[in-house]
Amino acid sequence: MQNRRKRISYKYRKVIQNDEKDWIIVEDTHEPLVDKKKWEFIQRTIVINSHRNEKINFFLLDGLLKCYECGRKIGVRTSSRNSKKHMICNYYRAHAKLKVCTSHGFCYDYLEEEVLYIIKKIFENIDKNKLCFNVKKRKIKENTTTLKDKKKTLENEINIANSKLEKIYVDLLNGKITEKIYDNISKNLNNEIKLKENDLTNLTKGNKIEEKERQKDISEVINEFLNKDYSDRKTILRLINRLEIHQDKQVDIYFNFKGLSDFAPALEGCKFKFNICTT
Numbered sequence: 001m002q003n004r005r006k007r008i009s010y011k012y013r014k015v016i017q018n019d020e021k022d023w024i025i026v027e028d029t030h031e032p033l034v035d036k037k038k039w040e041f042i043q044r045t046i047v048i049n050s051h052r053n054e055k056i057n058f059f060l061l062d063g064l065l066k067c068y069e070c071g072r073k074i075g076v077r078t079s080s081r082n083s084k085k086h087m088i089c090n091y092y093r094a095h096a097k098l099k100v101c102t103s104h105g106f107c108y109d110y111l112e113e114e115v116l117y118i119i120k121k122i123f124e125n126i127d128k129n130k131l132c133f134n135v136k137k138r139k140i141k142e143n144t145t146t147l148k149d150k151k152k153t154l155e156n157e158i159n160i161a162n163s164k165l166e167k168i169y170v171d172l173l174n175g176k177i178t179e180k181i182y183d184n185i186s187k188n189l190n191n192e193i194k195l196k197e198n199d200l201t202n203l204t205k206g207n208k209i210e211e212k213e214r215q216k217d218i219s220e221v222i223n224e225f226l227n228k229d230y231s232d233r234k235t236i237l238r239l240i241n242r243l244e245i246h247q248d249k250q251v252d253i254y255f256n257f258k259g260l261s262d263f264a265p266a267l268e269g270c271k272f273k274f275n276i277c278t279t
């Protein structure tokens, strides 16, 4: 009985395989469901998001390297002799004899080192003080606006109470109200004015202390941001869209953020010639 079941299962699987083999695939006969660009983007995302760290030779710029000449992916291979990593155009590797592309066989370690250097310099070049100052200035402006509003309300209320005080005094002089009523009302109004004036003083004092605390917070956040280590893969993937490797050792770095290229350092003495690009 056992043998029989095994055979059935084996047969079943075989049928599926044969079916797939016999498929005749004719490309470009239907309207594409997803346009080509979108499809490429999806493919790229899938590749980048797949569990790369499970691969034996995991490396930081994996999935970002492209051949400038043929547009295919650049692979990285580790030499079994000295464990050095070097790049190779996948298209060239697959069809070396046909000479469809060239090797692009540069040292990967240098590339990674230099790309990290560029990123580090970019973040150093973002003027920390200027950034701090601008955030503070904005915060202070926001704060003074609400402070001004609160002050204005209190001042208005004090003015109204003072006019009421004047009015009942006139009423007293004209004999419209008794002295007793005047005393009562004026006492209440004077109390109200005192309280509001107190609030006004506290508002200015308290706000100064609050602002100092707030400025401390901002500096801490910005410091934390600028001292971050940018060499983790997650950050690299957020910053860099792709790296296009030319056969003449030029490298086009495509950042995901336009603003970053403004802070790119002067690049001299690098093994590669870098061009900072935006997508």
Ligand SMILES: [Zn+2]
Pocket: 067, 068, 069, 070, 071, 072, 089, 090, 091, 092, 101, 102
């Ligand atoms: Zn190529």
